[in-house]
Amino acid sequence: LKRGATIRALVVLEVLAHAPGVARRFDSPFVGRERQRALLETVFRNAVGDRTCHLVTILADAGVGKSRLVREFTSGLAEDVTVLHGRCLPYGEGITYWPLAEIVRELTRAEGPDSGRQLAAVIEARLTGDEKAGLIAERVTGALGLGGAGQGTTEETAWAVRRLFEALARAGPLVVVVDDVHWAESTFLDLVEHVADFSRDFPILLICIARPELLDVRPGWGAGKRNATSIVLERLSDSECRELISNLLGPAPLPPAAESRIASAAEGNALFAEELVAMLVDDALLRHAPDSWVAASDLVELPVPATINALLTARLEGLPSVERAILTAAAVEGSVFHRSAVSELACPVLDTFEDGLLALVRRDMIRPEAPLFAGEKAYRFRHVLIRDAAYRSLPKNARADLHERFAAWLELAAADRLRExxxxxxxxxxxxxxxxxxxxxxxxxxxxxxxxACERLEAAGRRALVRSDLPAAISLLERVSRLLPTDDTRRIVLLADLSGALIESGRLDEAGRALDEAERLAAAADDQRLAAHVLVQRQFLRIFHGEEGGLEEAARAAAAVIPVFERLGDDLGLCRARRLEAWLSFTAARGEAAIAAWEQAADHARRAGDWHEYY
Structure with missing residues (x-):
């Protein structure tokens, strides 16, 4: 820039978290999928025209282009359409409502430690005119684990989320995109189906992006619904793959033999083609001449990795050490990671770290992302398979160290949002x-x-029990039981509680095995109180099994344990014993006695602070 010269400047007005942004190194025009995109557009027009809710599931293998298809579709929607995004995490069973948290954060754009009150206030404002606005906001924020919010049951949460979506759709069409649904908890899948089944007279399009494994865990997904459509993406055809490769490299042509070799290796997988081209350019096997691309050698002889995972591993190994260290540290946090977390884990020299991040953005291996914490910068791996390849490259001792250090970072970063x-x-x-x-x-x-780990997971598991999210609660409590030493007496109460959740879920054989172990531990500990807790849960299992003589045995057990709990001042034990009495009275058609026992049970649950038992 010469002295006195002028330049044209632009002012940044707003940063949109999910906008596609400027063209990156290997962004290219969309290839193929015309029929699938047209189907999405038709379903959306029908949902808007008929004012109905429609569920669309897009199924395909990793790297085939599911997310790109949806991004192309949503980018063409009118300005009055609200588009919200959430994703399911591939790790940590029991994180049921993480996709909902991302959807709500995008809706409210709330940041900082005061976000609990902010989120509730913004949600309530969106529900202006609804007499239950306060309750809806409370149930949504409660499901996200925000401090001070009243937590409801899974049914109440699904109702509240549906009412929130309907309020948004009242102002204009709503599109909700949930990615990686094959990793969703069953309770979240129930929530999505609840919205699809019960929303009426509102233009809502629910788009679920998933790998085919979704149908392994939920074979009936979308079945029997007139307002549900499944779109299966196959791999690109050979001609489409060649077009994609040509687009990646711009107007300069590629030698036909090189193009043929790359297309043949990619086998219709868009991500494979993109990463193979990137690797060839990085390794100078493809060089840009003034008017064309030139292959450094006969690519017919090029050894191509057999799978996308092997290709990504090879590409990572070819990166400079600083960039590779950044990616491996970032992979510990997940698909989305924060700058200060990676700086803490990778410990690079500051200037080198910043240069490494910029280089990875230029390589289009990572992209800027909206942060979860105020004052932070965040990035996202361009594809989850890149993150997985980076994580796999870490040896076990490095993983142990990095996971521990990241947990410490997250506790500090979350501050008073730690419950979330x-x-x-x-x-x-x-x-x-x-x-x-x-x-x-x-x-x-x-x-x-x-x-x-036990402290954190058990707290989360007990909150899941309160909201009746039994699959998450069972998963979390089982993990806690595996973390505790086998002879730890704390496992007795935990296994008794776990058995209760398993009984509620109808998983009676598993409940029996948990109680068998709890009984052995209680006998070894010679603890009368713990043995009494296990005995009560055993009676519930016998009742549900319909064992002969089970009711009589349960009555004797209740009479035996109540004095023990009274003597020890154990309100939780008394709650469960009185609830057992209530069941016995109910099955014997003694209504007044059942009501009295249930009221006593509720009183003891309130004193014990156990809201799962109370509700």
Whole structure:
């Protein structure tokens, strides 16, 4: 820039979290999928015209182009259409409502430690005129684990989310995109189906992006619904793959032999083609001449990795050490990661770190993303398979160390929002423990990690019980039981509680096995109170099994344990014993006695602070 010269400047007015942004190194025009895109557009027009809710599921293998199809569709929607995004996490079973949290954050754009009150206030404002606006906002924020919010049952949460979506759709068409639904918890899938089944007279399009594994865990997904459509994406044809490769490299032509070799290796997988072209350019096997691309050698002889995972691994190995260190540290956090977390984990020189991040953005391996915390910068791996390849390259000892350090970072970053991230902190502590004991004995440090993980996961599991999210609660409590030493007496109460959740879920055989173990531990501990807790849960299992003489045995057990609980001042035990009495009275058609026993049980649950038992 010469002295006195002028330049044309632009002012940044707003940053949109999910906007596609400027063309990146290997962004290219959309190829193929005309019929699938047209079908999406038709379904959307019908939902708007008929004012109905429609569920669309897009199924395809990893790397085939599911997310790109949806991005192309949503980018063409009118300005009055609200588009919200959420994604399911591939790790940490029990994080049920994470996709909902992302959807709500995008809706409210709330940041900072005061976000709990902010979110509730913004949601309530969106529900202006609804007499239940306060309750809806409370139930939505409660499901997200925000401090001070009243937590409801899974049914109440689904109702509240549906009412929120309907309020948004009242102002204009609503499109909700949920990615990686094959990793969703069953309770979240129930929520999506609830919205699809019960929303009426509102233009809502629910788009679920998933791999075919979704149908393994939910074979009836979308079945029997007149307002549900499934779109299966096959791999690109050979001509489409060649067009994609040509688009990636711009107007300069590629030698036909090189183009043929790349297209043949990609086998219709768009991500494979993109990453193979990127690797060839990085390795100078493709060079840009003034008017064309030139292959450095005969690519027919090029050894091509057999799978997309192998290709990504090879590409990562070819990166400079700083960039590779950034990606491997970032992979510990997940598909989305924060700058300060990676800086803490990778410990690079500051200037080198910034240069590495910029280089990875230029390579289009990572992209800027909206952060979860105020004052932070965040990035997203361009594809989850790149993240997976980076994580796989870490040895177990490095994984143990990085998971532990990331958990510490997240606890500090979350501050008074820790409850919102408690399952994730617990997951990383759990991973640190598991990798450490895989390499050596359960020493003091490993025991400390297990204890910290138990604290976080058990708290999350008990909150899941309160909202009647039984699949998540069972998963979390089972993980806690595996973390505790086998002879730890704390496992007795935990296994008794776990058996109760399993009984509620109808998983009676598993409940029986949990109680068998709890009984052995209680006998070894010679603890009358713990044995009484296990005995009560055993009676519930016998009742549900319909065992002969089970009712009489249950009555004798209740009469035996109540004095024990009264003597020890155990309100939780008394709650469960009185609830057992209520069941016995109910089955014997003694209505007044059943009501009295249930009222006593509720009183003891309130005193014990156990809201799962109370509700």
């Amino acid at each position: 991230f408690e399952e994730i902190v617990g997951y990383h502590l759990e991973q640190a423990f598991q990798y450490r004991v895989a390499l050596g004995p359960r020493d003091v440090r490993a025991a400390s990690l297990a204890a910290q």
